[in-house]
Structure formats: C-alpha cells, structure tokens
Amino acid sequence: MKKLSILFILALTTVSARAQLTIEGIVTDESEQPLAGVAVIIRGTKIGTITQPDGRFVLPTTESLPITLSVSFIGYRRQDVAVRGNNFRSLSVKLMAETITTDETIVAASRVIEDSREASVTVQKFGPEQFRQSPAFTPFDGLQNATGVDLMTQSILFKSVNLRGFGSTTNYRFLQLTDGMDNRSPGLGFGFGNVAGLPDLDVERIELVAGASSALYGPDAMQGLLTTTSKNPFTHQGLSAQVKTGMNNVGKAGFGPNAFGDVAIRYARELTDRLAIKLNIQHVSGTDFVADDYTDRSTRERSNFFVTSGFRGNIATMIGFIPDTNPAGNLQYDGVNTYGDDINNGGAYTFPANYANASLQNKLVTRTGYTELALLGNNGKVFNNRANVALHYKLPGNTEASFGWYYGNGNLISTGNSRQYFPDYRRSQFKAELRGDNFFLRAYTTQQKAEGWSIGQTAVAINNDWKPLNQWATEFGQVYIDNKVSVGLARNEADRGRYLPGSAAFMAARDRFTSTYNTDSLPGRSGQVGTRFRDNSALWHYEGMYNLSSLLDVAEVIVGGSVRHYALNTGGTLVSRQPNGSEYTIDEYGAYMQVSKKLKIGSTLAVKPTLALRYDKNQYLQGSFTPRLSAVVIAGVHNIRASWQSAFRNPTPGELFGGALTSEGREVGGLRLAATSADGISKPVYQEADVTDFLANKLTETQLLGRAYKPGNITPEKLETWEVGYKAVIQNKLSVDAFYFHSKYTDLIRVQRFYQPLNDELDDLQRNDNRILAIHTNSRNDVFVNGFGVALGYTIGRGYTLSGNYTYQVGTVTLRDAQGAIVNDNAGFPISQRKMSNPEVVQKGRNYFNSPESRYSLSLHNARLTDRLGAAVTYRWTSQMWYEQGVTAGDVWLPSWSSLDAQVSYRLPAYKSVLKLGGTNLTNRYYAQGYGLAQVGGMYYVSVTFDELF
Template sequence: MKTLNKTISLFITLFSATLLAQTTISGSVVDSNNQPLIDAHIIIENSIYGTYTDTEGHFILTVDMRPPFNLSASRIGYETLSIQVLNNNQIINFILKEGTDLDDTVVYGSRKPESVRESPVPIEIFDATDIRVSTATPNFYTSLENLKGVDINHGSLTFNSVNTRGFATFANNRFVQLIDGMDNASPALNFVMGNLVGMNELDVHSVELLPGASSALYGANAFNGILFMTSKNPFNFEGISAYYKQGITSQDAAGDNTYRDFGIRAAHKFSDKFAGKASFSYLKGTDWYATDYNEYNRGSVGTPDNISPFRSSPAHDGLNIYGDEISLGAALGMNLKELVQTYEGILFPIGSSILVPENNVARTGYREQDLTDYNANSLKADFALHYRPLADDLEIIWNSRLGRGNTIFQGGNRYQLKNFFIQQHRLEIKNDDFFLRGYTTSEKAGDSYDMFFTGLNMNKVGAEEWFGTYAGAYLQGAAQVQASGGNPFDPTIQEQLHTASRNAADQLVTIQPGTPQFKTLFNQITSDPDVNTGSKFIDNSKMYVVEGNYNFSRLLKDAVDLQIGGSARQYALNSQGTIFTDYDGPIKYDEFGAYIQGIKKLADDRLKVTASIRYDKNEFFDANLSPRISLVYFAGANKNHNIRASFQTGFRNPHTQSLFIGLNVGDVLLVGGAPANLDKNLPNTNLTARDAYFDSYSLASFLAFAASQGTSPIEPVNGTGMTPLVEPEKVKAFDLGYRGTVGPVDIDFSAYYNNYDNFLAEKVVITPNSGSTSDLSGIADIASGNYTIFQLNTNSSADISSYGAIIGLSTRIAKDFKLSASYNFAKFDFDQSSDPDFSAGFNTPEHKVKISFGNTNLFKNLGFQVNGRWSDEYLWQANIANAMIPSRTVIDAQINYTIPAIKSIFKIGGTNLGGKEYQSAVGTGYIGQQYFISWTINNL
C-alpha cells in the first residue's frame, strides 16, 4: 500500500509538472500592408515545436516548454522575424518585411537546409501557397511548367511528364520524382506516371526541383533532374481541408466535356507523441482526342514532303488509326493485281487483271476514339501515422499511398491504361541528423491494353473476305467504266473506284463501332494477352528500396558538414511475358549504392566548398563512381551576390525495359540487352535475343538493298553482325551560375554543358529467321522476306553533347505586383555520320520564354495571376513517328477571392486562353482549353 501511495503521488507530481510546463502562444502574421500571410511558419527556435498560420494569418501553438524562449515566423518571399516569449498565453503579432525569393530555404540541393542563394546547384521551388493562390491551371502539377527551365510534355489529360535539359520522352527514364523520399516511378516501366497516382494538392507542403545531373547524391536515373514533393506533417498541419473544382475541357475534336476534381485532407495531433493524417482525391474528365490520320514515313522527319494525307493511297496507314496495317501485302503477300490474277477463272473472269493496277490495299482501320472511351480519371488515397516516442525530434512514420486511374500513354504504340493501380508503403525513422527508410512499390496494369494491337487483331477477323469483296467491287466498277467508254486508269476514276470498293467491303464485312458484335470482339481481344490474337498487357511488378543518411555535423561541432548515406534496391518484374521475357517466371535483379559528402565554408565564410562521391553497383554491370565538386562564392559587402560553379559525373543504369523487354509493337520487336536476356525466346519468332544481337544486318544497308532491288550489298552490323549489349550511360556535367539582387531585380542565371558517353540508344537491325549473316543463307532469307525486324537496346558510339543557359528575372512593382520572366536556351550536338542509325530524341525547343504577372492582394482578399509561355518549333523523334512540332504561345490566367470568415478561397481560371490547340509530341491529342472554378476550404 505504501508503494502504491508513493507511485500515485509521484504520478500526480509529474502530471502537475507537465500541466505547469504547458505554454500557449497565439497571434498573427501580416505583411507591411497589414495583410494576413497564409502558411507562415511559426517555430520555437532550437525545438521541434511549430505550426503554420491559417487563411486569416492566425496561429495558436501549445507546447510543453516554459518561457523564456524565442519564437520565429518565416514565409517564402519574406524575411524571418524572431520575438522572445516571456509568459504563458502571450499574444505575439509578427509583421514580416518583404524579402526575396533567393532567401527561401531549400533542402535537397545539398541534402540539408540552406537558402536558395547558397545552393551549389540550380534549384526551383514551389509551395502550398503557390498552389492555393498562384496556380492558373486546374492541376498544380502542370503549373510546374511555369518554373524556369522546366518542360512538361502533355501526353494526355492526366499523364504529364516533367523534364529538364532535353532528351524528353513520355517514358522519361532520365528524370526522377520523389514523394516524401519514395521513388514515384512504375517498377516495370521505370518512369513516373505524372501525378496520376501522386499527391493530393491539399497535402503538398513544398516542391523542389533540381535540373540537371544529380547522380552524385541521388544515384542512377537522376540524370536530367529530380523532383522532390514533400507532404505536410500532421504535427504541424492539423484540421480538415477540402476542395472542389468543376469546369470543362474544350477541344475541336472532342467538343466541350465536364471536368470534376474533389479532394479532402484530415489531420490530427492526438498528443505531443502521436499524430495521423489521411487524404483522398478523385478527378474525372474526358481526355484529349488524338485524331492525326496522316501517314508518317518511318525514319524521316514529318514534313509536308514525307507525310501522306489521309486516304492518299489505298494502303494508307494513319497514325491514330489502328488495324489499317493489315494490307494485301502484309496479309497475303500480294498486291491487288496479283490477287485478281490468283483467282481469275475462279472468282473473277479470265483477263480481269488487265483492269487492275499494281496497288497494295489496306483494310479500313479503327479510329482511336473507336477503341477507347477517353475516360480520364485518377483516384488517390494517402494514410500516415507519425510517432515521436520521446516527444523530441525523433520521429517514426508509417505511410501508405494508393493510386488508381485511367489515362493514355504513348510509347512505341498508344496504350490505354485502364484501372492502372500503384501502391506504396513506407516505414521511416528520422531526426534532424539521420533518416532510415524502407518502402515497397507494387503495381497492377488492371484492364490496360495496346490500342495498336486491338485494331490490328480486330481487323484480322474476316480479312480475306474483306479483300475479296474489295477486289470484286473494284473489278465490277472498272468494267462498268470501260463499258461506258471511260478510262478506268484515269487518276480521278481510280480514286472513285477505290473509294467505292472500300465502302462496299466495309459495309459487308467490317464490324462497325457501336454494334453488339463490335463490343463482343473488342472485349475478347482486350482480355487476351497474346499479341497474335489480343492486346491486353499484364503487369504485377514490384520494387523494394532501403536507404539511409547520417549527418555528422553536430558530432563534429559544425567544423564540417559531413554526410554519409546509401541505398539498396531490388526489382521484381512480372508481366507474364506480355512486356518482358518473363514468360517462365518473375525476373529479379538488384542494385545498391553509397555516398559521402562534405561541406565547408572558408575565407571568412565567403567561399562554400561542397564535395561528394557516390559508388553504385548494378548486378549486371561494373561499379560506377560519381564525384561532384562545387564552389559558391558570396561576393558583395552583404554577401548577397553569389557565384557558383560545379562539376560532376553522372550515370544512368539501363532501365528495366532496356534490360529485359521482349515486346512486339507491330512492325518491329523490342529487345532488351541484359546478359541474362540473351537466351530468352522472343515472341512470335524462332529466334532469341542472342540471334538479334550477334547475327543481324544493319538497317541502312537493308534499306539500300531493298531500294536497289538487291544490287546494293547488304552488310552485317558493325561488319560482324554484332550489336553491343547495353551498358550504363555516363555524363560529365559542368554548371556555372549567379544569384543576386541588382536594384529591385532578383537575378538567377545558369549555364551548363553536358558531354555524354555510352548514350543509351535503340538500334534497328534485320535478322534472318533461319540463315546467318556469316554466309549466303542470310542474304537468301532477306531476299525472300524471311526475316524479323528488331529494335535493340544498346549504346551509341557517337560523341554527344548538350548545352544551354537559363536566366530568370523577378521584381515587384508597386510593392504588391510580382513580375517574373525567364529565357531558356537549349541545344544538343552530335555527329550523325558517326552513328547513322542513331536517333537522338532531344525533343526540346531551342528557345523558350516564360512570363508571370500577378498580385495576391490586388484588392482586399482579391488576387490574380497570368502566366504566358512561348516556345519555338522543335523536332520530336520517337518510335511512333518523327515530326516537327510547331511553335506555340500559351496563356493561362486566374482570379481568386478569399473569404476568411469561412476559411475559403474561390478561384476562376482558364488555360490556353489564346484558343490555338497544340501538341507536345506527334501522335498525342491536341491540347485545347480548360475552364474551371474551384472552392478550397482550409481549416489548418
């Protein structure tokens, strides 16, 4: 009993002490015009305690600390202010002076907090306030395009690919996107799905983007840049927030269609030790219709000279039409005259072929809009539990992210990603000095399918009957013309005969869209993973990652900032043979890396030296070392003119597709170059990857051989028939830059030069099916058409470089108006003659200009933003087609109104207000306009 009484007394004493130690501080944060500042960060210095201001600029903070202590307020674009707290329930009102964006704090340039000025590399930032009141697009993710040096390629309404410094694709394997440290890339496809399964905008705390090579700290694939998105911590951001957006997408091909987007976030701090949050969002709209029905000549640039307009020939192969690849030549190995000759005396009168020219005829294909409903949607959910066991900076986090959506992806073909699902689960322990995290990513392709093979296999049904009907109708029409005294070989008559014959064959044989028969056949083919008969692709791939970092600065008494870290990753590819050569079971492989970085300030803190080196090893390749050294010099009396220079080497491991792909995309078969892939059987052939890599003819000599009808010699690849297996790509990157303020203008300038070695490339080769390049049997195969066309993943021997410069200027006019502008120059250079078959795919405008003008407080609680972008024309090179993309000017704008009493912000906006539709790449839908109204409630 005495022991129990003592225990109770001790508990009461401790509980009372805790109550006595609690201190509550409240107040507000305003600017020099007495306007409230939303999302200002309030923190007790040298502690973990903090919060953020609400929509009225107010805050309340309760902590288990006794005064006195210092309370500071900070916000992007304003100077930090610190005030001492002396009493419990003290009211503190901060008035922050306008600062400069160059003083904003960033984390990821050096893996530690520092100002933008001090960052040794170029860096762009975007935060929750920008999302709330400055974005002029319905989707915050696409607003990143307004950052200087940033490109966004719009593949569809919900699939947008971020890139910097050129070599862009929709499968952008050169650019990394991290959400709370987790790689957001698809494990199988190895590229980011935009924000399709990413972050709810209500939970975005900050976005930082590093353009250029970042391998020295972040490993393979951080080759063109890296994007960091950090979510809000529930300890600091409590309450319930929600938004609703509605509007229309407007496009000439699709018309006007409703667009809706809804999201909610809830977070609560249960105690100083435990907090949790959950968020959910759902977007639904109509995707941009792709209606390019021109035919592009493969291997050449799409210009009026080599683009064939729709139905310019009976064998026309339209880009966004599928199934018109089935022709007499492809299906039966003959042209129209030969078909009639074959059946003379059986189906057609003897001598009929004299009325028939030697035309190749193709079936009428299905338009893309016949093979998809263009239903674009995205559902995202996020759950997190945060635990601080000691009520200090040590924090344990469990986080689960789930995403499901419909979108269209363009690679070698156009793919409908339907009910595509990705989930990520993370366990992390961290404090101010270290982090250790492990996470897994898994995905399922759902009901996704290849639209090319859907149309192709649907048109295989009744193909011979269709061609027979076509030929019969053509002969009947030609005979009637001749009988009436006309000339059936007149070009105008020829066009009329082919059109009438096509109509007759389509009406009698083709299964028409919208009919029950069409739906039945469509469902059958899109459920079948065999590309000979179906178009479904299967993906149940996974990725496992462990990584950590420790900063020794505190242990070293800040004598030097020293960090050591590392990571390990395993891929488990599982497409059941529909994407990879994993028909006999999942393919697993590993990679790991480690790095060390030191930062030291010298010369009276005017010179900051950062040096790092990273070691990485993939199980298929030799290890890579990636060193980086950078210098930042703080010039001027106030050290506010900052000059930086850096050199680093980066590398890029071949991605999963370049290692193990074995995918038929119609006219070519894609093959990966991993050593473990060589003896895998390739789909629809009797060949292996070893045959394709070590016994093939070059494309250039094959085309010359065909054009000369066999008189020009056909040559083995590299003289031996051998194509090198794929190896890691490397880059030497040089950066120079300046950040500073001259008068009222902030200046941020960067120039870069990149030189590439072993540039990852795709090479088309021609492989004899039964013969060999080592003797005449291979030539016999080529002459008889007994060959397979492969696209191999390898490296280019060409000397390739890219260079460019970016300058950004920003200033404030009449205090509240912010004007910013940037110019981006980007160029690449290589000797085409050193590798004639190589297609560089720079896919980036040489010149870009961006201008932003806005005021968050034009009148009380009323703000606006206008963003304009211009880019000149550029060449887009891809497997699907090559073409020049015209120059474009795009203007987005919005106005917003805040009602503090109901903690709400209303916004009305529109994108591409000039009205001229544009493409990011050949083959995609033209981007029209979006008009929207949104209501955001923030109760944080």
C-alpha cells in the first residue's frame, strides 16, 4: 500500500481566491477500531494530513467539491473516497486489512517518489508495520531477515550490513544514510551500524537498495545503499515512550545470564500551523555478547597449513591444520579470542638453530595470552545513548525548512586486522535542510570523537612490560623437555609472577598503554609506545537536487550535486600526517543527472527507461564517471526490470596516506607522496611473492631487480553489474520479487606485504635483514560475483501470511601477478575464474570474499490473531563460508548456523499501547558471523510501547 508518511500535511499557505472548507472524518479497521497515523490525501495534490489516535482527521482545503480522498495505511488496502457537499463534515472510512502490500512507494532507488513495483533496481522497504511484526530487538536488527543481507554482529550494539559478497566487519563498499546524512566515520571510512543512528521510536522507514548505486549517490555505494528516514513532527505528533527489558548470555557458565534495558521517549508537537518541534532520547545498557572462542587459531601463518597430495593432473590442496586447544600441551597454542599469544603478532618466539636445548631448536613457542574479557576489565558491560532534536518550519509554496541535531555515543568493539575497543565513542551531526515538492538543499556536518585502543597490541604490551619475550622464552627453554606434559610445566615456570587479570599490577599496566597514543613513548619507559588511537575527524557536506519535470513535458529529469570537505584529526595514530606535521584534508565534489520517461503502449503495457550519469572527483584521485542504464516493463501486475550499473569506491584516508599500526609496522598509503615519505622510492622494495620466489631460486637477481615496486597513485575500485529482475503481486495473495546479477570488480584495493633490504643489497633478504612494509595497492585480479535471489509472500487466509526469501551468490577470481600474468596453482594450472574459496586459490593469497553461498529466511505472521493479539515466527539459516580476517586473525571454514525468532504482541487500546514478548535465537545455539567475533546467543525480551499519547 502507498504509505506517504513524510507527507505534506497542509498545502500552500498563500492567499487563494477560493473559499476554504474543512473536511472531517474518522478511519477505522474492520472491527471498527480507530486507526492512527493513516494518510489522507486529496487525489491529484499533495494536500493531506494523518489521523489522530482516535482515528479522526481534520483537513482544511481550498479545493472545490467534489473531490476524491486517497486513504492509505501500511497493512491495509488503499481506499478512494468521494467527498461531496453532503458528507464532507462526517466521513466514515473503513479500511480492510491487506497482508500483501500492493502499491508501496519508495524514494531511494531513483531519488524521486515512485511505485516500488516500477523501480528499475532491486529495492526493499520496511515501515512501522514490519517493525511491529518483526521479532528483532530493534528496527535495524530486523534487516537480518531482508533478502540477501548478511549482518555481522561485532557486539550487541554494533552490526555491519553486507550485501552481494566481500562481507566485512568494516564495510567500505556500503553506504548508510540517516535523513540524507552519511553515517560513516569521516576518518575510518566505515560506519558503526546504528550506534549513532536514529532512536528507534523516530524511525519512519528504512529503504535498502541492493547493488551498484554510485550513479546517484556517488563514492562507495558499490554494493548497496541503506537510507533511514525519521518521522516528521507535523505528521507524527504527541508523546511516545518505550520500555524494553530482557536477558542474554544465557547458559554462559560463570558469566550469564545478564539483564539488559532499553528506554526511549519521543515527543513531537505542532506549535503553530507553520512551526513544529520534536525531541528523541534513547538509552540502552546491558552486557555484550562475549567473544569467547578459545580454540587454537586457524591461520595460514601456521606451518603446513596447506597440504597437497596426489600427482600432476590430480593434485588436491586442502587445509591440513588441526587445532590443538590445549595450552598445557601445545607449544604453539594461539587462542582465537586470547591475545598476546599470537604466533605472528609479537606473541611468539622462534628458538635459534643452535639453541642449547636441542629439542627446541627452530621451534616456535607462543606466550600465555589474556582473554578479551580480562583485557576489557568491564565484565562486558555496554551502553548506547541516542538523541535528536529538530525544528521544522513551513514556508509558502509547500516548502519546509528544518534544522536538526543528531547525537550518539556508546562503547563498542570493532574488528579489522585486530579487535579494537572504543570505550566512549561520541558523534554529533548538525543538519539544515530546505525541501520543496521538486527540490531540496541540504548542509550538514559530522563531528566525531572516536578514541580507542587495540586489544591485541595491548595484550602483547602488557606481557612485555612484565617480562620481555626473550627472557620469557629463555625461562621456558630451561624447563622444557621434548614431550607434551612438559609444555604446561615450562609455561608455569616462565609465567611465574605474571600479571594476573584484574590485579592492581595488571590494570596499572593496561591503563598505561591504553591511555598513551601509539605515536608516543610511555613516560620513563624507553622503547615502549602506547596502544591508543584516535579518529576525531570531521566532515562538512553540501548538496542539492532539483526535479525539472514541472518545466519539461518530455521526460522526468533530475539534476543534483554535492561538495565535501574532510578534516582528518588522528594525530598520526591512524593516518599519517603531512611532512610538515599537519593533518591531511580531503575535498570531493560530484554532480549527476537522471532522465526517465514512462511510455504507455496500449492499455495494459508500459515501458519506463531511465538513464543516470554522475561524475565525482577527489582531489588526490582521477575523476570517475558512473553511468546507469535501466528499464522496467510494466504489464498489468507484472514488472520486469533490467539494468547495467557502474559504481566505484574511493580509498579511505588510511589507504591513501597510510599510517595505521599493524603487526608488520605502519602501513604505507597508496599515493605516490605516501610511498615517498616511506622511502619507497629511494630504497627499493619487493613484493612478498617475488621475494619468496627469489629465495627459492625461482627468480634471478636481475629478474627481482626488474620487479622492484614502482610507486604510482592508487585508483578507486570499480564495479560493473548487469541485473534482471521480476516483481509482481498476483491476485492480492502472492507477492514475488526475484533477481539475478553478474558483477565484475577491477582495481580492488589490497594491503600487500613488501620487503625492503635495509642496506639496499639483495643479500639482506637472505639474512632476513629487512623491514616489511604493508602497502595499499590496486589488485590486478579480475573478480566476478554471480548471484540470484527470490522473495515470496503468500496470504493463507484469516490474516496469516507465509513469507520467505532465498539468496545465492558465488565469487570467482582470475589471479594475476604484479606483471599482469595469470598465476598458476601448485599443480601448474591457471587460476582463471575459479571460486575464491577453492584451496588452490586460497593458497595463493587472501581475497576476503567472506560471504556465504546460500542463506534463507522463512516467516509466518499474523498481526490480527484477534482484534488485539498478533504473532510472528521466523527461521533463518546461513550456509558455511570460507572466512579470511586480516593479517593476524585467521583463515577458516565457518560452520553454518540457524536462528529461530518469535514474538507475540498484545494491543491495549485504552492505554494506547502495545505489549510485546519476543526473542531471537530462541534455542540459544551460539554462533559467530565472522572469525573472532562475539558468539551470538539468545536474546529474550518484553517491551511496552505507548504511541502518540496526548
């Protein structure tokens, strides 16, 4: 159904020669219960209002009778009502429930209001009715049931959205907008989910566009776009409140269960017929899901990680690593969620070949690590505060001005190359906007304070603060004899006097490192630097759009553009500073045009072609054109869409300039100026694969010298997608939305290891006398992603609806070396368009596709079991996936997982409230959506919502 919830309440306030009349009436459902929030619009205009909590509406107008009112509400069949001289003061409208939506409007797909069935790209919309029916804890969490969406849960409050492959906990290729504002961190380049999003009570709708969207939205909208729109205070008035409580971490021995709470208040009021105000506050607190996977880490850094068997023509490469999760018997125990014991991140020691204890010669031993909970020291407690305040003012000509402040803060854990803790993340956004029927002008700024510390690096620092690695290894070697039993005895001896978690010495050491930036030495401790970083960067954004359709009869034409200015403020802790010591700034601008025309062919057939083109320029990069050509064929209830789309992603500040601290040292940016400052020109550096071949006598000195890294400017990632789809609602009982896509990625940005001989001599490589640089470069690989999906909904009868969706996607790659030649696997066969999860491909390097091939969701719901009772049950399943996480985290097959979610709701009309009892993962079968992430268990809650009181 058409839901115009950000509506124009009253039309033009300019003087009219016609007399004004007032239309009054009431809207109810089949059981004659009043319906609040129903849109009442005069057909052919944008003059309208919404019903109040008692179902009544009052609509002043200067239109002449007779007129037709369009009455619509999510979950009900739209009704057109004739208004004449004898009924305009006493209209009575009864809406019939409709479980299958037939005429929903969207904005995100084309930046103009259109029927969702006529959109030429794949788009999904979620509104109040879906939020009420979903068992999910929040509207944002409900996205986990959307077609093709993979939510990666990093903490209970921080979930990252992924679509169409290359799943990531820090998804740089997905754009998230809140009331038109970029939700991402200006310096880090990715968003923190809904940590600084809208308070739940103020969410009016969420629209999700899958696939390339740069043609209208510019950089980084490669894999999709999520827009969240807040409620307008003119149309959603009164006092609303919500209290939610429950528990999680059930079954965690010695830790759970733990309670959580969620309190939210929204107040909106029309102060005059032109001025309205709203205020939102939400506070969430509880205990996080725990990252407590203590199995031995699966990573390619292990010796003999890959095993190969067979003979040429029939060689099979497999993952040969077998975890040994026993630190008392495993020399190389490296727990997934223990830190400081990492085999390649400062937590391990390799004994020399001439070591006195012959049983340890050339062997690697890991230190004893600390768990994540011990390092955080907060028993997993989390909190989140969200708020916004807005003023809206109506100007003549159906134009509305608004000014808003959006605020969010909380603590969270992010996962990149390592786990990072933000104890008090804060962000404010200030927005001024002028919006009319055919244009908008918007300006906003993002001001952020994001300071945190690396959990893994802190653990290594604490261990070394207590006892240097060499000394620890020496004491270990003095006790160890060649058997498993002695591993534990040797560890105990070497760990004697170790800082115990929670002790005063442990907390003092942790606080010393986490309160000192990673660019600074600890006072009085030469050679020891802190582990704290900051991204207190800012963004200023200005944009506008104009719809020329009222001036042009031939087609609908929109034009728009934007200007951005980034002011980085990381102090060199995350992004390198300029040679003069000042912070970098980044300027971007872009402009776009879209032309579309609906062409009717006979009485039942229409075609709507659309052409969009955008140009964007970053001051450090070449400009990018991103065209999109699409069309939809409308044949009655059947809608067939097809599109060719392009998109791009600009490098993040870290990828441009480098500077992040990793296990390999500081990263080097992909810009020539960054490579120059890192001595990448005056002193030659060589790619890791070439060094490996040189040391194995597969390359001569002359060949290696010829392959020395030649710094050039990094370029944006690029994507081309071909897509077809079908959408229909058949006999108001069956809804179908299906799609198939084929995508090709080029110039993917990757961090690659390079070796730099310290004395400019190749013999340094033999002696391991070199430093390792992690340089951001464009990959020469050709990457392809193919997939399809289908979403179905069917009205069974008596208010029951059965719905579900299924998505399949697979990524393939053609691997190329630095010279562009196709790489062969170990059997000598070219790696050309082969699955990225194939061990023969994986063995040659990470590709980070990190996405399940299959996932589905099934749901049965009935919002009206009785006039007051509703319920829904949902089952979700995700297949296993090959997962590659950063330099140190690991390489592993994550097992498949499933979740059963359900809710029961009960309306209390006398109190204008809804009582809801629900839960996700009811069976409490713990799973992780990424390697090293928190183990997600059941969440059980009860909530009561009071809506639009007074």
